[in-house]
Amino acid sequence: MGEKKEELIKIVGDNNVLDDPETLDSYSSDYSFVPSRKPWFVVKARNADEVQRIVEWANRTVTPLVPVSSGPPHFRGDTVPSEGGAVIVDLSEMKRIITIDGKNRMTIVEPGVTYSQLQPELAKEGLRLSMPLLPRRNKSVAASLIEREPTLIPKYRWLSADPLRCLEIVWGNGDKMMTGEAGNFASIEAAWKRYFALLNPRGPAQVDYYRLVQAAQGTMGIVTWTALRCEKLPKVQKLFLVPAKRLDELLDFAYRLLRFRFGDEFLFLNSFNLACILGEVADVIKALRDELPRWVLILSLSGRDILPEEKVEFLEKDIADIAQQFGLRLISSVPGASSGRVLEAILNPSKEPYWKLGYKGGCQDIFFLTTLNRTPEFVRTMYSVAEAQGYPASDIGIYIQPVHQGASCHCEFSLPYDRSGQVEVTKMQGLFTEASEQLLKEGAFFSRPYGFWADMAYNKDTQTTMVLKKVKDIFDPNHVMNAGKLCF
Amino acid sequence: MAISREAYQALEDIVGPENISEEPAILDSYAFQWLAEFRQHGSKFMPRAGAVVLPGSTEEVQAVVKICIRYKLKCKAHSTGWGLYGAPITENAIQLDMRRMDRILKIDEHNMFAVIEPYVIGATLQAEAMKVGLNTHMIGAGASCSPLAAATSFQGAGPDSIFMGSGPENLLAAEWVMPTGEILRTGSLGSGLGWFSGDGLGPSLRGIFKGILGACGGLGVFTKVAVKLYPWPGPTVMPIEGTVPAYTAQLPENIRAHTLAWSTWEGYADAVYKIYNNDIGYIAHRQFIMFGDELQAAVLKILTDTTRTLNDLEELLKKPEIQKLSEEMRRSFQIVLVGMTPRDIEYQEKVLNQILAETGGWKIAAMEEPTMAGWSLLYMIKLCFKNLNYVYAGGFHDAMARAGTPDLVTSGWMEEMREQKRKFGKQGGIVNDGGDAGMGGVGTAGGGGYNAFENFILYDPGDAASVEAARACNVDAGHIAVEAGAGGYNFFFMEKEQVQALLAGRARPAIFQWQQKIKEAFDPNGVGDGSYLCLDE
Structure with a gap:
């Protein structure tokens, strides 16, 4: 262990290898x-x-990262080691905003x-x-998007991973690669010089490498920068x-607006x-x-950009007309x-404490993909399981x-609870497990399978x-990257 | 190359005698491919397949792949086929023709996607989608091509990509018969939950089979996919009038087509940025330039006037108004605005007018004339005149092709692109169209951001000298592109050793070593025909 520490110190320096309890x-x-x-x-x-040297070292010593x-x-649970003897590679000090390209709306x-x-600099x-919805103040932009967390404006997600574009990845075997259009060049600067703003995430060549690290929980490699497509800041x-x-x-009203691509932030709470x-x-x-x-x-x-007031004005009129057709009202305040x-809240990261912890100090989330028309069924299922387990539906x-x-x-579904009491923790564990299993049975697609969802979800899809x-095996042949997660 | 009797019989047992053939005439009809003449031997034929097989279901495809493994045959599928890309590039191969799998299995009106088989073409899907107020992305290759093939196996961009994304952006779940004969159903489909997502569980496995280019049939067969659909607030049946090729349609006031022009490339580029930033436009593309910058106005006149033929070209080119229009269209593109509501179209038109005012652009008056506007509107929406690419001499190919940000046009590259081909045009052998037939140029992806151009070389595939001239122009363009750090290879025309040398010379050759590893893992029996590029270690 002493030898390992010495080798790591050689890579990142004495102050950056921590092992105090x-x-x-x-x-x-x-x-x-x-x-x-x-x-x-x-x-x-x-x-x-340094990241590359750490991964190479991990391959030499077969150490989980x-x-x-x-x-x-x-x-x-994705950042909790599943195997003994693991080394945490903490990237939170890599805080450089490498570039903001206003014209091409890239960072x-x-x-x-x-x-x-990032947002104030943009x-x-x-x-x-x-x-995403009120991320933690210290939430990594790259991690959030690589893990395919949803963002609030559906109309700008042509791809499920948008606004994620090109990446630099150190694969599990220690090889470094730039993906997308960046991958055709020796450096970012060389790409820029040839009028490539790292906008195109596809490739290089016949593989979309950036898709292989998405929602991978760090099991394929480590991303060292991400190129992101931004939006113009609204004037109105x-x-x-x-x-x-x-x-x-x-729902029918929402479907109509989604079809027309009317509205930016668009969510149900x-x-x-x-x-x-x-x-x-x-x-x-x-x-x-x-x-x-x-x-x-x-x-x-x-x-x-152009005629911003007129745009908002026509949208407001059109959407109000559509709302009326569905017996709904477009209003600027509701009781409470x-x-x-609301706008101020959703356009900013969460205040401290994190918004899901304000009620009881702890919270478990159950999330999955489905289609909008099926959401009422899942809500009923969640309520039904909660009721059976004695958890108040009004707290969901x-x-x-x-x-x-x-x-x-x-x-x-967010389920707040008090983490300090063992009884409540045990109850929550039961509710979380039961609800997850029941939702899976009814067709919830746990596309980002964390923790125990992994076994549950992969058992349904053996070919995947x-x-x-x-x-x-191709990208991390020695299985050093976050061993024990997903199906690995 | 003939295959063994046992192998043939085994394949026949799967699909039935009516769906397999080894008749030389039939096989040669598949081997006779547009662009094949650019391969080293100069023949118009690709290697003749051992048999052509028409599977009718996923299970039949799977069984065929397994037979190919057993008898050490290569296997390559094409859907609608578009040039030599869909044909096997090696001997000892089975050509799968997917035409029996032509069903639209589902249109989910609410969640806006369709589930389709390989031989569904863009035009059919569009017609069905429009019945429920939806539309489909139409790839640049046109309405007769397969959206499945575009989304999984080749490139997939088109004039409407700015609003509807490109094929791979629109791909949701997919059913893939891998080269091992196993079936992978990606995303939500793999868990038996429907077609709405192509990603997960965890990493997105569709990354394996589709990058900037797909595997071109060299890594298994795609049997069903879901593709996203987009809103269509127009008529449920297109009210087409006129006589081919002068088709036109009177569409409602919320659907409009313009041809926009600028006197400088700076103005053009600024306008493209502003179009992105203001979220306007349903289709935007430098389309009619494909006829060549000096010929486009005359050809448009011929195509919209049924009394005219190509024989009138020289006469028309002398007319001052035609010359004026061609000059006016030099830095232009076509845009279709579609308003979801009357207020929306009114707003989009106002924004467009302001963009033109701010960038020194204008709407070309001759293209606003009802006949021209109706014709170009229908052209852009349906993209069903792809045959016009061949209109002069029967063949087209690329000279310089390039992608980049809108600013690319201000770099001097457009002039370089034009001059590069113009030089060859003057020498004869290819159509001397002025030099700039650089189609593309507005948005190649959803929401815009970057675009691509391909400068067409128009040649006569039946004339060896013309083919040679086109080849020389293409090779010259390729060298320039490689020096610029972009594109510049067309491996389908090369022998294996040349391909290896080309890949090794790229700025990042390791990407093709990664593909080699993927090939070894996913195609251990070597069923693919070599269209999935690998660099030997």
Whole structure:
């Protein structure tokens, strides 16, 4: 072990190899139910060359590596080692925004760059990134997008991974590669010189390598920069709320707007989730939950470059007309929430504490892909399992996010609980397991299978499991990358 | 090359005697391919397959692949076929013709996708989609091509990509008979949950079979896919009038076509950026330049006037108004605006007018004339006149091709592209169209951002001197592209050793060593025909 430490120190320097008990403990578990396991070391990499040397070293010594980009708390178990003797590769110090190209609406960032760091810098250039719903302030932009987290503007997701474009990857065998159109050049600068802004993620050649690291939980390699497609910062933006008593009352209306690509931020929240976003502490959340409409479709309208006011004005009129056809109203405030407060909330990272922790201090999320028309069934199933397990349905947060321009949607149930009491933890574990299994049975697609979902999901698709193992053997032949995750 | 009787019998047992042939005339009809004349031997024929097989189902495809493994045969499928790419490039191969698998299995109106088989063509899918207010991305190769092939196996961009994305962007779940004969169903389909997602569980395995280019049939067979559809707020049946090729359609006020022009490339590029940034446009493409910058106006006149033929070309070229129009169209592209509502189209038109005012552009008046506007609108929406690429002499091929940001046009590359071909045009052998037939140039991906151009060489495939002139022009263009760090290879025309040398000379040759590893893992028996490029270690 001493020898290993010395070798790591040679790569990243004395100050960047940590093995004090407190540090190791902090990486040994998270908010998920994944069993805790202490790593041997935490190594803070500062650049791609160091990352590459660490991976090469891991291959020589057959040492498991676990890449981590975001700061704590973590929720899904993917950064907790599954095997003994693992080394955490902490990328959170790699915080360079390599470039912001205003004209081509591109930015290139290292994995430690967070939304709270990036968005203000983009705004200076008149740009922004479509974000996930209130990410943690220390959430890595790259990690979020590589893991295919949903973002709030479905119309700009031509690809399920948008706005992710080209990447630099250190594969599990230690080879470094630039993907997409960048992969045809010796350097980023060489690509720029030839009028390639790293916009095209496809290739190089006949493989979409960037797809193979998506939702891989760090099992294929380590991404050392990502090129991201930004949007013009709106000059005018108005947010509207469309309340309903039942989710299904909103769906036909939503389908019409998705088809027309009307609206930017476009998401459904139930009263409890909206209360958590606006309320921050338990008492306020409870009061808001009872006051807010049961369901709200949140819809923002933006005018960007030319005639921005006219754009928002015509959209508002058209959408109001469409809403009327479906017996709905497009309004700027509902009891307990104004559009201004909601807009301010969803355009920014979460305040501290993280918005899902304000109610009870802990939270388990169950999320999957489905189609919008099926979401009411899954909501009923979730409520039914919760009721059977004695968990109050009124404490379940629900977030539905159309993705990929509405071809599918992310459906997420958030289950707050008190982590300090063993009884409640055990109960939650039971609810989480039972609900996940029941939802899977009814057709929930756990496309990003974290923790125990992996066994559950891969057991339903043996051919994908077999093919993924082939891919793993190609890119990480010694299986040093985050061993024990997914089906590996 | 004939295959063994046992192998033939085994294949016949799978598909039935009516769906297999080894008749030389039949086999040669598959081997006779557009662009084959550019291969080293100069023949118009690709290597003759051992048999052509028409499977009718996924199970039959799977069984055929397994027979190919057993008898050490190569196997290559084509759907609608578009040039030599769909034909086996090696001997000892079975050509799969997927024409029996031509069903649209589902159109999910709400979630906006269709599930299709390989031989569904763009035109059929579009006609069915329009009945429910939807439309499909139409690849640049035209309405007679297979959206499945475009999404899985070749490139897949088209004039509408700015709004509808490209084929691979639109690919949801897919059913893939791998070269081992096993079937992989990607994404949600693999878990038996339908076609709505092509990604997961975990990593997205479609990355294996489709990059900037697909495997061109060299890595298994795709038997069904789901592709995204897009809104169509127009008539459910296209009200086509007129006589071919002067078809036109009177479409509602919310659907409009313009040809936009600029006096400088800087203005053109600025306008393209502004179109991206303001989210306008349903189709945007430098389309009619494919007839050549000096000939396009005359050809448009011929195509829209049924009393005219190509024999009138020289006469028309002398007319001042034709010359003026050609000059006006030099830095131009076509745009189709589609408003989802009356207010939407009104807004888009206003934004477009402001973009033109800010960039020094204009709408070409001659193209606003109802006959021309109706014709070009229908052309752009249906993209059903792909045969016109061959209109002058029966063949076309690429000179310089290039992709990049909109600024590329301001780099001097457009002039270089034009001059490169113009030089050959003046020498004879290829059509002297002015030099710039650089089609493309607005948006190659959803939401725009980058674009691609391909400068067509128009030649006579039946004339050896013309083929040789086109080849020389293509090779010259390839050298320039490689020096510029882009494109520049066309491996289908090369012998294996030349391909290896070409791949080894790339800035990042390792990418083809990765493909070799993938090939070894996914095609251990070597069933693929070599269209999946590998660099030997």
